[in-house]
Amino acid sequence: MKTFLIVCSPNHRRRTPQRSVIQRMNRSLTWIRRVQRARQTRKRRSSKGVFMKKWKLKNKKADIEKLSRTLKLSKPFCNLLVNRGFSTPETIRNYLEAQKLPLHDAKELKDCDKACQVIENHIEQGNKIWIIGDYDVDGIISTYILKQSLSVLSDRVTYYIPDRMEDGYGINENIIDAALSDGASLIVTCDNGISALEALAYAKEKDLDVVVTDHHEPVTQKSSNGEELCLPSADAIVNPKQADCGYPFNKICGATVAFKVVERLFQRLKRENPIKEELVGLVAVATVCDVVDLIDENRVIVKQGLEKLASKPNPGLQMLMKATGIDSKELTSFHLGFVIGPCLNAAGRIETAEKSLKLLEAQSPELAEEYAKELVELNSIRKDMTKEGTGRIDALVKEQLAEDPVIVAHDPSIHESIAGIIAGRIKEKYHRPTLVLTGEKEKVKGSGRSIEEYDLYREMADFRELYEKFGGHPMAVGLSMREENILPLRK
Secondary structure, three states: OOOOOOOOOHHHHHHOOHHHHHHHHHHHHHHHHHHHHHHHHHHHHHHOOOOOOOOOOOOOOOOHHHHHHHHOOOHHHHHHHHHOOOOOHHHHHHHHOHHHOOOOOHHHOOOHHHHHHHHHHHHHOOOEEEEEOOOOHHHHHHHHHHHHHHHHHOOOEEEEOOOOOOOOOOOOHHHHHHHHHOOEEEEEEEOOOOOOHHHHHHHHHOOOEEEEEOOOOOEEEEEOOEEEEEOOOOOEEEOOOOOOOOOOOOOOOHHHHHHHHHHHHHHHOOOOOOOHHHHHHHHHHHHHHOOOOOOHHHHHHHHHHHHHHHHOOOHHHHHHHHHOOOOHHHOOHHHHHHHHHHHHHHHHHHOOOHHHHHHHHOOOHHHHHHHHHHHHHHHHHHHHHHHHHHHHHHHHHHHHOOOOOOEEEEOOOOOHHHHHHHHHHHHHHHOOOEEEEEOOOOOEEEEEEOOOOOOHHHHHHOOHHHEEEEEEEOOEEEEEEOHHHHHHHHO
């Protein structure tokens, strides 16, 4: 039997009745019993193979004392910054004073000038230009940036955002046929295209000019010389993740790539983009919502973007902030990622992403208010669907997948539009890479979310023969496949 001794100072004893001391002792004993029960529960769960998240304190090597003196910051704060990867005075200053840094030069993006030349040629010839975007926040904003900016230079610019259910992710042959039927001569992709090898080969066969703007990982294939990049057929490819791209920072989102292209285009034409200030705020929204690292240029963009959103926001976005109860003067990155972003995403998940784009395009307050209220309502529906779906997948993990190092969960009843959200929540709970698949037979689709230590895209790329379509980056992937290939993928 363990004995617990509670020592009170004489003064404290005089002030406190004996009954209070006993009460405190009982509370202490109750707390100790709870801790013991929790430990026993953890041991039981661990023995059954249930995943327990492990916490490890990083202690990267650096001269903390010197950094503290040089930067006039506390040693614990310097240690935290070093653990986050900032180990020199210069990188720490750049991180803490991002608003003072200039943005990187768009000219450093491989093919940026080439892409601008192709676009200029089609504008001069009066040709029709189709912009092909994506249905998430990054894709919607990328589409808006290109459509609105090119429309300053031409009245023959239109856009198409794939339907999540009908088209799936990215450009495909049906979309290309629709562009041809509409008389398009140039296709510009944004936030997609880098992995659309077959679709863009088809576009070139049909004599369409193609400009790809994207930020996702290029397709790789194994060969006798190791891994080789497989780039799509296009007249220009603007993507900082190309191996030979000299851009100094490759972790920007699709909207930033699109912004850089139109920025360079207007520079070349020696013209001012009348909506540039508005676009900076929108790029900040896309940067936060696409969950890219908030370092280097991304940190600069978000800092500047929050200022623009507070002073000169897009009219539709301003109405969405009002509908969600956000004070623009108190706006933070939290509001972008957890309030505004989910509302913009909800349209593409439940109905069509064009509603979010229409909100951004709205010029009258009445129309903007109508779209804003609709997006808020759609997001409420999406929350209910997500809660129910997460519960089902969580139960499946506990019953069948508790010991799997990578969770591959399949539930045909899950709405495919929320598979990525559910994967993210399961990943957070179990701290394991997670794929959530829905649909049946030849029409299984899904999304994956990963942890920092595991490059989900690279690991899954080794099994391309199992997928119909596949793309993404280290922390998130999307795919379609046949139901019969789920078990081989899980193994």
